[in-house]
């Protein structure tokens with residue numbers, strides 16, 4: 698084991714290549730991170746385009762590794778999924794984000810909602826609906842202020858149990874959003890099958906709508922479809938004022954992106970809220 702200084706058990710196998718060993722090590726470290734205090738949530742504002750008001754935030758998990766520094770969720774979420782740690786991690790994210798949102802309400806910002814990313818593995822476990830119910834009732838937050846962000850591929854699963862789970866969540870008032878909309882499969886049947894409330898247009902379409910006629914046409918079509926199906930629409934990856942303005946002209950209600958703010962610690966987020974509502 699290269700990392701002799703640490704007292705955690707290190708699995709070594711001659712047949713494993715360097716990167717496999719790294720993955721194993723990182724997975725072990727993630728196990729520790731979950732029991733320690735290396736994980737935190739950052740919040741990225743969701744903004745109403747008409748008014749510029751902050752209406753909520755997406756919770757995004759961050760890992761400060763003791764040796765490696767910040768590691769991106771793009772790297773460690775897939776590890777957590779493979780190692781079965783995502784259920785524990787996901788529950789921690791849900792609890793933290795929901796209690797944070799409750800604190801915003803207690804501070805007087807009673808309209809703010811919080812969005813949480815949900816992995817397919819969490820949803821398939823069978824007790825997810827109950828977890829959400831318990832977290833909401835323990836925190837005292839009403840379900841309408843919790844948005845669950847699901848991916849399209851997750852909804853291709855036509856199992857009856859998934860349908861029951863999503864229906865149960867809707868009965869608790871929870872908002873269901875499709876994340877990265879447009880990047881998945883072109884089978885939109887799930888929009889009828891499930892009571893989805895919101896589409897988040899992927900940033901690959903959004904970020905250049907002011908330069909690309911094609912991207913603009915795609916975003917325009919998505920917005921029109923969303924409106925005729927009574928779905929709320931949020932554009933991701935808004936980086937410039939021009940893009941924000943164009944989205945507003947296209948009739949998009951909400952946006953999220955570096956133009957307003959990067960994901961930031963809760964203290965910085967509430968400062969932005971105070972400023973935006975002043």
Ligand code: C2E
Pocket residue numbers: 741756757758769770771774787790814815816846876877900933934935936953954955956960
């Ligand atoms: P996502 O759900 O699509 O989240 C949006 C990602 O885009 C975030 O990356 C955010 O920082 C980034 N972003 C926001 N605005 C802009 C912008 O204007 N320009 C650009 N270039 N990027 C922008 P982040 O935080 O690195 O998260 C990456 C992915 O990791 C997320 O993508 C999500 O799939 C996953 N993830 C993060 N937190 C969680 C979590 O708690 N649970 C699960 N299951 N997945 C998570």
Ligand code: CA
Pocket residue numbers: 755814846876
């Ligand atoms: Ca998301």
Ligand code: CA
Pocket residue numbers: 876877897899933
């Ligand atoms: Ca997304």
Ligand code: CA
Pocket residue numbers: 877
């Ligand atoms: Ca994504």
